[in-house]
Amino acid sequence: MKLREQINRISGLRYVTDELCIHSAAGRRCLMEQEWLTDKVAIEELLSRVDTAISFRSEIRKQRGIEEIAHKLTQLHDIKGTIQTLSHRTVCTDIDLFEVKYLAILNEDIRDLIRFYELEGISSPLPDLSHIVSVLDPEEKKIPHFYIYDAYSIKLKELRAQLKIETDEEKKSIIRNAGLEEEDVVRKQLSQHLSPHATSLETALEMLGALDLLLAKVELFVQLQWSRPRSAQQTTTLVGLVHPQVLCILGEKGDTFQPVDISIPKEPTLITGANMAGKSVLLQAVALAQTLYQYGFYVPAAKAEICPVDNVMLSLGDAQDIREGLSSYGAEMMYLSAIADEVKQGTTLLALVDEPARTTNPIEGEAIVGGLLSLLGKREVRALVTTHYGSIGIPCRRLKVRGFREDKVKLPLQVNALGKCVDYTLEEVSGNDVPREAIRIAEILGVNEDLMMECKQYLCNTRIA
Known part of the structure; x- marks a missing residue:
């Protein structure tokens, strides 16, 4: 390739x-x-x-x-x-x-x-x-x-x-x-x-x-202060990982990019976090670091130990098939099928899947996520899977983006300033600990009070039920 x-x-x-x-x-x-x-x-x-x-x-x-x-x-x-x-x-x-x-x-x-x-x-x-x-x-x-x-x-x-x-x-x-x-x-x-x-x-x-x-390469790596990756045996470890293109875009706007630490063992890892929690960018940064390493490049991280793989399969829900007329759900499922085929053939994979089945109903969506995690777990596939679903019962390693920090809010809060109020640090958690920040963030943004009241009442009734 x-x-x-x-x-x-x-x-x-x-x-x-x-x-x-x-x-x-x-x-x-x-x-x-x-x-x-x-x-x-x-x-x-x-x-x-x-x-x-x-x-x-x-x-x-x-x-x-x-x-x-x-x-x-x-x-x-x-x-x-x-x-x-x-x-x-x-x-x-x-x-x-x-x-x-x-x-x-x-x-x-x-x-x-x-x-x-x-x-x-x-x-x-x-x-x-x-x-x-x-x-x-x-x-x-x-x-x-x-x-x-x-x-x-x-x-x-x-x-x-x-x-x-x-x-x-x-x-x-x-x-x-x-x-x-x-x-x-x-x-x-x-x-x-x-x-x-x-x-x-x-x-x-x-x-x-x-x-x-x-x-x-030498000129670029020295200029950007990238690190020399080491070859690992069991677990890929990326410390201070950034996505260089996003880092550049944010820098031009006067904003900063929070580096992330993550390890990827030979098992699937489920990552939860709010929509603005940087999960998609994290998966792209991991895919880029893995790819650069396997072409003999330094990587955009403070420290990196990387296990080589046969292929990186990245699903972000924006496949070419969508632009060619296939529905987003259909394109996504065909890509998950391709991942399963590679796993069945014994290919050593790094699978990175962003919010699978996000466009279908929650019951079947959770079943698809659970089935994917089960398949990847049985074959000991290195994988990062992000989700909003909170009832995934499959045993697996779980991480959560620390998320929204109200103490960082400067009122009045503008939508384009939300990213500055998020802590992108990953924390290991047990159980189905999904973020519940959406309604509070909407309140801080000044969304209609009547709408917010109805939303909170519905959430309260759902919990009681």
Whole structure:
């Protein structure tokens, strides 16, 4: 599963990738083609490269080397198509040969910088393309330009010399055509000579793109002060977790984002809280942190220990199927069905489900939530499920958003200020402890007194009954 397949599925992932200052198209392609990693060793290898690059920033000399390499990478062109042409033994054009020469020179320059500044830890050894440079740059000028040099053919050299001294236009035309034919012969010879090196050129292009991506990651992680996640065995633990895009939006408004601590063991966790309690954002932040980790990124948390999974399945009730005409309930149930199918197949999942069955009647809604928790519990699936339902009898771990804090209210309370009166801390609870804050919040907002009186009377009668 490539990152490009996740970019519109995981909230905040596009925001993160857009914030990366990647200099080259090859680096951007490398980002989008990153594979979803489940092997801890492979994930740790990527993260270790980031660790090494960050550690080099504390040494002035090595930091200078990294800056020089970053500047060089601004000149990296994505010539994957040209390399494929070369590998198919097709005769290259002058533009093709120029692109190959330019990549080979750039590769050698960056190899030299890595050796000179002792930066070997930021990349696997780049391939040696010095032979390609010597073939395409026989005059050893390292100029970003390609020309069919006289050195490639004695016959061509002689024809060009004749052309300079010939005065008869008809003869000049004959010499010129003969020279063009000889140039075609040289292009064919060069293409045949370089074709066996196509694999090395492709390796160099991919590694330089990966290096561009690595340096962009380092800049972003340092700037945002993200933390290096550790691979965990049993329980995922996220301390001081934030959603970076929401954090940015709130910051632009002068508001703050309250970081959240949460652990996710190998069992479902039921989370309750009022509508404004940030449950949806929490699930999105968890999904983003898990996804970033499995693509070798640091994560937006103060501390993170994460268990790798085969897939993250996030249901927020806003599936594409809804926009395609399927009812919200129908789309949601089909997604829950997909989760159940994955569980049945033995897929290691992180399931994140926001208020399932919220649009159906409470009796059946509670049955659906209970059935989902029971299924996930039997298969020991890591899951966070949020709900408003208060009679879920299935044994499971339960958390509650601490919720509305009346002591934080500044009257008159405006609707857009409600979030400032909420404590988003998660507390472990036992039993069906659901929030009962809605009517009191409505009263503080100044909702019609007669309506509030009727609501409270109805609630009182219901409790008595």
